[in-house]
Amino acid sequence: MGMSGFEYAPAPESRAVVDLDPSYGLFIGGEFTDGTGSAFKSISPATEEVLAEVHEASAADVDRAVAAARHAYERVWRDMPGRDRGKYLFRIARLIQERSRELAVLESLDNGKPIREARDVDLPLVAAHFFYYAGWADKLAYAGHGTQPLGVAGQIIPWNFPLLMLAWKIAPALACGNTVVLKPAETTPLTALLFAQICQQAELPPGVVNIVTGAGATGRALVEHPGVDKIAFTGSTEVGRSIARAVAGTPKRVTLELGGKAANIVFDDAPIDQAVEGVVNGIFFNQGHVCCAGSRLLVQEPVYDEVLASLKRRLATLRVGDPLDKNTDIGAINSAEQLARIRELSDIGEAEGAERWSPPCELPDRGFWFPPTLFTGVSQSHRIAREEIFGPVLSILTFRTPAEAVEKANNTPYGLSAGVWTEKGSRMLWMADRLRAGVVWANTFNRFDPTSPFGGYKESGYGREGGRHGLGAYLR
């Protein structure tokens, strides 16, 4: 590991806790049923081994799932006292805590993320999210968003935080009295299917939660289904746009949580070591597969050399490799397709004149890997400064004045998040006020909590998830 000087013995987390079936059907009406679409395989991106076979839900399968959700909505869930809906959600929260090791290992296997993050970030937040919204179920009248559910929610989630995004979607929807049809991403369906088993274990009434696996066509069938009252989507801005077009002229309600190109702004008075830790967390957490990642570093000129040197020193200590090793900092890129996109944009960065740097690091032979990467000499017009790379790639720019930092930070069609590092309180509040982003992390980055609303400005989408505000997406 280059200059770190430390040698680590392997510290693998045991996979024995995960007991996968060779094949999974669709979870509709409380049972696993065969789909009519074709089968596809979910693989481990770290090794390319096949983990299990799942089935692509056809339009007919989606129709069945929506019918099951409608039935459960009208017969059971809508009119159930909030207190009892809450109790089911509390049960689910407890079951997630009890089975958190199993879920964390499976998440790491299917997604490629380090077990340390799945165990210490994803799973605690998943359980907390269900706990938080469980408590709202019988208190909706106090939230200021109306008290009536919308009906059947079609929910489509991405592959970067599979179970956490499921929790962000399902917990508030159910608390408010809606039923759901959820489509997990095609590369990471397995924890959602394990969650379906948890719903069975919690004796959740059949049809309240339905899980349909598949890719874009399945998602489209769900979005366009006339029996769906609400669409909640997390994913790319491009797909978000197509969803907004598809629902135009319908009565469907929509919330969209889309892409980002967040600025992480370091002023010359910031504590540099803390700021560098925050910058590293901001872009290399979860391999940079984070919509709110701090993918543009804006450094005030007087501390540019110091920050860059410190950043390079820190990157050299990051451990890239086996996601199930408890010492791993950076795991596998989620898919061959995503790896190709990261490579393409990085190559474009070089071609447009930015300078690329990665610490020396050995990457495994099999699986999908990309080293932590910095680009210096980046200008605002470079594609790596404008487009979401969704990988462990940081573009570094500089600024002189606070006004210039604001101007550059806001110079993007996105507006999901931003970070600011300064010890001066009045400047921090001035910056926070002017940054056009839904989440501003001041002297921190990538913090999440079920009580804290999350969502974007501009082309990062609309609606909020989390907190009291998150209820607004599921009530009228």
Add this chain to the structure above:
Amino acid sequence: MTRLPVLKTYKLYIGGKFPRSESGRSYPVSSPSGVVNAAQGSRKDVRDAVVAARAAFGGWSRATAYNRGQVLYRVAELLEGRRAEFGRLAPDVDEAIDRWVWYAGWTDKIAQVAGNANPVAGPYFNLSVPEPTGVVGILAPQSSPLLGLVSVLAPAILTGNTAVVIASESSPLAAVALAEVLATSDVPGGVVNIVTGRTAELAPPLAGHLDVNALDLAGAPVDLAASLEGLAAENLKRVVRRADPEPDWTAEPALDRVLAFTETKTVWHPIGV
């Protein structure tokens, strides 16, 4: 000898000024004194109005809530003084005045109602506040030329948004008269821009404009509403759909339209010594 009256030219309201349409066109509309010509705005006028609205956004959104409240209350004061004139142009003048008063009072309260502290599980200060979305495109209600207009305009601008309004096509004169009130009531130029003309011609360039952040389809023609919403998807505008049947604008107002054009910003900061 009877006095010969001075007639008025009905113009657009863009960036605090009263230009004619750059197209040079006008179209006939009925007024209390017979048929008159209103400016028939063009796509270019819409684009100019968006530029003016964007330019005004920084100052208006950063004005204090107290200041915005004072300015909007001033609009009610000036309308009160011109009740007779407005009474000839539209019904519900008193309700329209009272609506300005109602919304003016919200400027320094909305953050307290729509924002809150978040008790996160960690040593962080965490606060969510509503902020204005940006430039809002508004298709004013067609059949309620004053009260309907105020009921969609005031909630959009009170939080700091700026607006481009397409006035009621057949009854635009109340909107033009309101522009004269806005121009003399300390509302900064560009905060409200009003374009008169053919809705079907003006609405698509507004709905598809990439520097417009949100769209109120209150007055969208029924056959155009879906395609306008589709155009708005291009840059993910926040859209308030056309209601069917048309809302009763005399009914008690609510916060829906205020909140539809706000963004929730959440700020985290560590707590420590």
